[in-house]
Amino acid sequence: MSTTLLEIRGLTKRFGGAQVINGIDFEVSEGEIRCVIGPNGAGKSTFFKLITGEHRPTQGIIAFLGRDLAHVLPHERIRMGMSIKFQIPGVFPELTVRQHLQLGLHRAKDDSAATLDRLLEQFMLQKEEHVPAGKLSHGKKQWLEIAMAVSLKPVLLFLDEPVAGMSAEETHATGELIMRLREGGLTIMAVEHDMTFVKQVASRVTVLHGGRLFADGALEEILARDDVAEIYLGKKK
Amino acid sequence: MTALSTLYSVIYQFGDNFAYLVLAALGLAVIFGMMGVINLAHGEFIMCGAYVTIICAKRGIPLPIAMLLGAVAAACAGVVIERLVIRHLYDRLFDSVVATWAISLIVQQTMLLVAGPSMEGISTPFGSFVFGEYSFSTYRAVLPIIALCVLGALYWLFFRSNYGVCARATIQNANMAQCLGLRTDHLYTLTFALGAGLAGLTGALYAPTMTAVPTMGTNFIVQAFVSVVVGGANVIAGTTPAAAILAVIQTALTASYGQLIGQIGLLLTVIMVIRLMPQGLGNLFNRTR
Amino acid sequence: MIQPASGAVSPTLRQPVLPRLLRLAPWVLAFCLPLVVDANASGNFAYYLVWAFAAVGLAAMWGQGGILSFGQTAFFGLSGYTYGIVTLNLGDGWLSSWSGLIIGLVVSAGGAALLGYMIFYGKIKGVFIGIVTLSVTLVLETFMAQTAGPQWVIGEARLNGYNGMTGMPPLTLPWFGGPVTLENTSFYYLVLVLLAVVYAFTRRLLDSPFGLALVAIRENPQRAEMLGIDIRRHQLLIFVLGCTLGGLSGALYTIWGSYITPSAMGLTSAAMPVIWVATAGRKSIGAAIIGTAVLVWLSQWLAIYGSEYALILMGAVLLFVVLAAPEGLLPFVSDRARWVFTRRPSKSRSFETQKRSES
Numbered sequence: 001m002s003t004t005l006l007e008i009r010g011l012t013k014r015f016g017g018a019q020v021i022n023g024i025d026f027e028v029s030e031g032e033i034r035c036v037i038g039p040n041g042a043g044k045s046t047f048f049k050l051i052t053g054e055h056r057p058t059q060g061i062i063a064f065l066g067r068d069l070a071h072v073l074p075h076e077r078i079r080m081g082m083s084i085k086f087q088i089p090g091v092f093p094e095l096t097v098r099q100h101l102q103l104g105l106h107r108a109k110d111d112s113a114a115t116l117d118r119l120l121e122q123f124m125l126q127k128e129e130h131v132p133a134g135k136l137s138h139g140k141k142q143w144l145e146i147a148m149a150v151s152l153k154p155v156l157l158f159l160d161e162p163v164a165g166m167s168a169e170e171t172h173a174t175g176e177l178i179m180r181l182r183e184g185g186l187t188i189m190a191v192e193h194d195m196t197f198v199k200q201v202a203s204r205v206t207v208l209h210g211g212r213l214f215a216d217g218a219l220e221e222i223l224a225r226d227d228v229a230e231i232y233l234g235k236k237k
Numbered sequence: 238m239t240a241l242s243t244l245y246s247v248i249y250q251f252g253d254n255f256a257y258l259v260l261a262a263l264g265l266a267v268i269f270g271m272m273g274v275i276n277l278a279h280g281e282f283i284m285c286g287a288y289v290t291i292i293c294a295k296r297g298i299p300l301p302i303a304m305l306l307g308a309v310a311a312a313c314a315g316v317v318i319e320r321l322v323i324r325h326l327y328d329r330l331f332d333s334v335v336a337t338w339a340i341s342l343i344v345q346q347t348m349l350l351v352a353g354p355s356m357e358g359i360s361t362p363f364g365s366f367v368f369g370e371y372s373f374s375t376y377r378a379v380l381p382i383i384a385l386c387v388l389g390a391l392y393w394l395f396f397r398s399n400y401g402v403c404a405r406a407t408i409q410n411a412n413m414a415q416c417l418g419l420r421t422d423h424l425y426t427l428t429f430a431l432g433a434g435l436a437g438l439t440g441a442l443y444a445p446t447m448t449a450v451p452t453m454g455t456n457f458i459v460q461a462f463v464s465v466v467v468g469g470a471n472v473i474a475g476t477t478p479a480a481a482i483l484a485v486i487q488t489a490l491t492a493s494y495g496q497l498i499g500q501i502g503l504l505l506t507v508i509m510v511i512r513l514m515p516q517g518l519g520n521l522f523n524r525t526r
Numbered sequence: 527m528i529q530p531a532s533g534a535v536s537p538t539l540r541q542p543v544l545p546r547l548l549r550l551a552p553w554v555l556a557f558c559l560p561l562v563v564d565a566n567a568s569g570n571f572a573y574y575l576v577w578a579f580a581a582v583g584l585a586a587m588w589g590q591g592g593i594l595s596f597g598q599t600a601f602f603g604l605s606g607y608t609y610g611i612v613t614l615n616l617g618d619g620w621l622s623s624w625s626g627l628i629i630g631l632v633v634s635a636g637g638a639a640l641l642g643y644m645i646f647y648g649k650i651k652g653v654f655i656g657i658v659t660l661s662v663t664l665v666l667e668t669f670m671a672q673t674a675g676p677q678w679v680i681g682e683a684r685l686n687g688y689n690g691m692t693g694m695p696p697l698t699l700p701w702f703g704g705p706v707t708l709e710n711t712s713f714y715y716l717v718l719v720l721l722a723v724v725y726a727f728t729r730r731l732l733d734s735p736f737g738l739a740l741v742a743i744r745e746n747p748q749r750a751e752m753l754g755i756d757i758r759r760h761q762l763l764i765f766v767l768g769c770t771l772g773g774l775s776g777a778l779y780t781i782w783g784s785y786i787t788p789s790a791m792g793l794t795s796a797a798m799p800v801i802w803v804a805t806a807g808r809k810s811i812g813a814a815i816i817g818t819a820v821l822v823w824l825s826q827w828l829a830i831y832g833s834e835y836a837l838i839l840m841g842a843v844l845l846f847v848v849l850a851a852p853e854g855l856l857p858f859v860s861d862r863a864r865w866v867f868t869r870r871p872s873k874s875r876s877f878e879t880q881k882r883s884e885s
Contacts, residue, residue: 052752078754090749092742103742106735107754152754275653277797325849330653331594335804336848338797342841350834455793459668462661504665511644511658 002030005156005187006051011060013046020046022211023060028156033182034189035198038208039231044191047208048160052084053077065155078107083154087161089141091148093134097125100133100144104151123147123177139170143177150181157181159190163197175200199223207231242369247492249373252381255484259384259477260443261457262464263391264436266476269465271408271428273330274323277338279436279461280454281345286311286437287444287453288352294359294444304441311437312430319429324422341454348451356449376445383442387435392473394431404428463503467510482506552816556718565710569782572714574819576778577802578721581818582728582811583771584799589808590732591764592744597641597659598772598799599791600666604637605630605773606786607670610691614683620698620705627697627777634773635766642765646758651747660796667791690787697781717778721815724771728811731767740764772799801840805847807854817856 008026012019021043028034038044049055051062053074062069064080072080091100101119105111120126123143128136133144142162149157162178163171171194178201182188192198198205198219205222207215209231215222222228265279276282290307294300318340326333363375395401407414407424415421439457447453468479486506491499560568580598587593608630616622641662645655674687685691697716698705708716731737742750743757751757780786789795799818806817821840828836851858 075751075754075756078752084752086749086752090746090752092745092749094745095738095741099738099741102735103738103750103753103755106738111735148753269657273653275657322845322849329852331588331656332804332848332852334594334653334656335800336845338801339841339844339848342794343838343845346834346837346841350838458793459661459664462657462664466658466661501669504662504669507661507665508644511648511650 004029005065006189007061007063007066008051009061009063011047011050011062012058013043013050013055014058020211021050021057024208024211024213026206026213026216028187028189030187031182031185032187032189033178033201033203034187034206035202035204036189036191036206036208037193037195037198038214041210042208042214043211044208045160048158048191051158052082078152078154081155082158083149083152083156084158085145085149085160085162087164089138089145091133091136091141091144094132096130096132097136097144098129100148101151104148108151108153110153119147119151122150122180124173139166142166142174146174146177150186155187157186157188159188159192161192162190163192163194168196171197172200239369242371245368246371246373247488249378250492251484251488253377254487255480256377256380256384257443257457258460258464258480258483259388260380260439261461262468262476262480263387263472264432264434264439265461266465266468266472267391267435268429268432270469270472270475271404271432272327272425274326274429275330275334275337276432277334278318278341278344279337279432280452280456280458281341281348282311282315282433282436282454283440283443283457284345284348284451284454285314286440287447287449288348288356288440289437290441290444291356291359291449295357300359300362300445304438304444307441307444308434308438311440312434314437315430315433316426318433319426323429324425327425345451345454352451354450358447358449359445361445374446380442387438388473388477391435395473400424400427463507466507469514549812552812553722560711560714568714569710572710572717573779573782574822575714575717575721575815576782577775577799577822578815578818579724579778580772580775580799581802581806581814582724583768584803585808585811585814586728586732586771587764587768588800588803589810589814590737590744591740591761593761593765593768594653594656594800595659595765595768596656596796596800597638597663597769598775599796600659600663601634601638601769601772602776602779602795603666603670603786603788603791604776605634606776606780606790607685607691608633609777609780610694610786611680611683613694614691615681618695618698620700623695623697623781626694627781630777631770631773634776635770638766638769638773639762642762642769646761646765663791663796664793667788670788670791688788690785692785694780694784696784713782720774720778724774725811725815728767732811736760736763801844803854805844805855807856807858809853810856813854813856817854 004027006026006028008024011021011024011026013021024047036044036047046055050057053069053072064077064082067080069077078084095103097120098116101116102111105115105119117126120129123146125140125143125147128140133141136144142165146157146159146162149159159178163174166174175197178188178190188201190201202219204217205215205219206213207222207228214231215225215228261283264282265276268274268276268279286304286307288307289310290300290303293303293306298306322336322340323333326336361374361376363379365372365374366378367373395405403414403419404424404427406417407419407421411421414424440454447456464476464479464483467483468475468477483503483506486502487499490502559571563571580602584595584598587595609626612626612629613622616625641659644650645658650658670685671688673685674689676684678685678687683691697708697713699708706712732740739750739755739760742753742755743760747757776786776790779790802818802821803814805821807813825836825840828839847855847858
């Protein structure tokens, strides 16, 4: 019986008059690759931001490793073992790839060269070790971002649209990368639009619709459901 | 009668302080609030307005016209400076601070060379009136009213005129504004000129009350910065209440304990505001919108 | 905006062309200087170097941390006046003068911690930090300017308003034959040694993981926060270091001239460290030291020989630097030199996609 890392109960978020998230119950267990999908406007972004601490819930509890995150500041959540990769690559343009990884590794208290080299290898960034991040291609920037998130040695890795803007090959390579991370013991939760990617990596899938939990289950189950295909208007199975 | 005149004396002081704070700050607040640029040459625009006013008045031009000319001269100087220097620095606001300081230095020193260390000023118009035991300068009693008129005109400009809508759109989202066909570069120039013109107006209004020296702008700078810090970036909803509150504090403390305590009171207010309301008073209004 | 090709942190990455030996050269020259000039000149050179501490502090805060503070001169004055107050009360001995120096630094550090706490934990950001620090400096000056009356006295020390506080004793060292006064050549060496220590310490700090985190905070604070970096703590620490160095300049200045006045905290003075650091190149503390010494010397020279145009010239130079060489003159010159020698463009142009600061 694997540990529950993230537990969410009755999560609700209102912005002024608009009810964006409406009573969501959600759990992530150790060792999963969990994908959160849903049509535009379903509330995926807001859901993500509630977990990372950018927004505060109107109601409900978000607990990580059993601890209520209600008053925990974002940088403290990171220290607890969460690690986040945002949709828009937020690299530091003047710092090199190597320096980016050093940032995370120092926080994880592991400054050894061996670990850094292993990370570079894992994320296929060896050639770009001393290149300033501002000059990397979009795909490499995304990988650098994920590498930074991983360098923190987290327990749970959050990815917001990790393959946004990537070509088909890059998407596939990223998928492989994510699977290797899971083999290494990392639990991953991703919000993603791209169904090819989801099919490649997900163990469980959660579908959001209209701010509510629409469906939740193993990948094959969700893919087989007609009502899921319907709400996706135009998305093919 | 004595009580009434003492009361009026306090009101007069308050009005005087308020007018000074508000007028000193307006030009700075407009440029900072609308464009994020800290204009360290603010004092020099004030000086420009004052000098032009004095020169015109001494030539026989009626005082109100001379003052208008002073404000316009400052606005024109603003246009020149914006086009030559500021417009290159919108994406690096820290450097605009340094650049405006350089301009301030150049202008001050050039003025010193050209016009000498001081220039004979003009006298305060309207003389004085007596109320109870005190006599007050009529002109300085009227200044708060003028200040309020200026504020009213600004409010109309920002919220009721076409310029205002375009300017606010550009400030909130310049890219989008451009896509809608707004000439953002013209707007920035206009706004900077507006801030410079307001500073020039301040100089013009206070010209009859002080000696004209090339460094006269620096007298206003402290009050201007303090008002902007307390008021935040919002020009109408921030600077005005800030000036009012600071004027109250300064008046009250000066009346009870003297000039120095009044100044200390300002400092303490600034510190408290920084601690409790770091974005300034204007933010309060933002949140309730 | 032009971005340098390599990261802003490690010197070996930043200047691969200049060998380490070349970087030691200025220090060697500086140490040998008193051998070729007389004692008085050494004393003057000490004066130029005294301002370098404030410049190093600002370069560390601003160049690395992205914190533009106009408060250097506020702490300059704070430490200077503290030295005066302590030594005028405790007398002439070596203990008194050194205590004055140490207490002056402690007061600046404490003041910086308080101000920094209010700024960074109050979420003040970007150019607004500049406005707030400038306001504090100006109000402090206004306050000190009013203290001319005899009631403004702390112990034996009168604050004296614009007349300035004078008569404080210099630094002395206990020695076998009697106390040695540190002045002219000996004072020059003291300042030089202090500068070397400060430089080495700051260099190590900025190259450490702490310094790297500062660059990350400067470039993208939200992303840095999501790496588990406590932004406020990092900013507060570098702010305290930077301001205390400003205080060190102030104390040394007061010791050098036996004199301190509120004009050291005026609007012109407050902008000077920013001018020097911006002109010299804020991302390099070495450049900041050299640039400051040169600029202070230059303004003195201009004041004597071409007073009327001196400040206009300085203003024009500054304007040129801001518009044409925004990274500072020394990086501008060294990049051009590198191009001449290697015929390879050493700078990369990357597009600025975000406004640099929020208000």
